[in-house]
Amino acid sequence: MHDDIILDILLRLPVKSLIRFKCVCKSWRTSIEDPNFIEHHYALSKSNVNRHKIFITGGVSDNMDNYFYSVDAPLQHDSVVSLLETPVPGINTLSRVSFISYSSNGIILIVFPYDLIILWNPATGESRKIPSPIPKKKKSERRQFPAVYGFGYVSSIDDYKIFRVGGKYNSHAHFEIELFSTKSNAWKLIGMFSPNNFCFEGGIVTIDGIVYMIEMADLSRNIDRSTILSFSLENEQFEYVLFPDQIQRFQDPILYVLGENLCLTRMHNLTSRDFEVWHMIKDGSMNNIWSKILTIPSMHCGRCLSPVCLMKIDGYIMLLKHKGDFEIYNSDGEQIEIVEVPGLQSSLFFNCIVPYVESLFSPKQRRI
Structure with a gap:
């Protein structure tokens, strides 16, 4: 068979098959490990909804074990569920997962208590332990604040970066901003940050190398508008993204990623209990375009529904968790x-659920 035909067939196979086929012959291994092949394979997988997955991590109430699952998307009664091996041996005996990032090129950032930080490709099983941003000798000197993280890929410099807010704060509530580069394998201090009314519970997401966080309005501190604070992993600069007037009334907003768009959800406001989802389209200015893409009537919102995942499969899909089940809504x-x-275990409660696409990218690779 012609080499081009073989290559085209390989590009359309799932990751697990490609891992097996690397053992067939040296030329296949060389092709599958080629960076151009890996990028092309990932691009094809992203465009094929049958290759989309849902990554779930959670635990049960009677122990501290962490469980990691990969579930075929879209979520259905007969979805294939794979229980994944833990990224580092013995890691499931630690405390609950503190943070899970959205995936970047199929790689996920997982943070455990005490700054145990792991980059993990759940499809290949490869993982990389990231050095702690806090030197051991200084840990006792710091007033600890629960850190929040962002993670993304900067294509212009071919580097994965981890963004961290936390570590220590002083009497003026300034937090340290630190940045990790997989190329240099080192953290650096970006500076001190004074988040006027930073909403850590509102989510922190990364899209196209930009980290987004919510800063809530607080009239008692003369902050009359809620905004989204963004940080570019490429130029390492902060910018503000304004909420439109229609969203200013939101209470408890949460950030999500839907496709390549930043989304904002809320469960309640002062006049309505409808659940709304808005997404942002960049126009190159501070006045980005926001539009409402989904409304779930209030009749469904009073039953302890919790948004867990947004996906774009045959239209916008919202997954809401109600007790042990998932409720799926369409764009209407x-x-x-x-x-x-x-x-999935019926007794499982979820720490995090994120959509991802399997890839061959390695978290261990440092191309300098």
């Missing part, structure tokens, strides 16, 4: 299905 805000996935 209509409930289309209640899904109980047999492969």
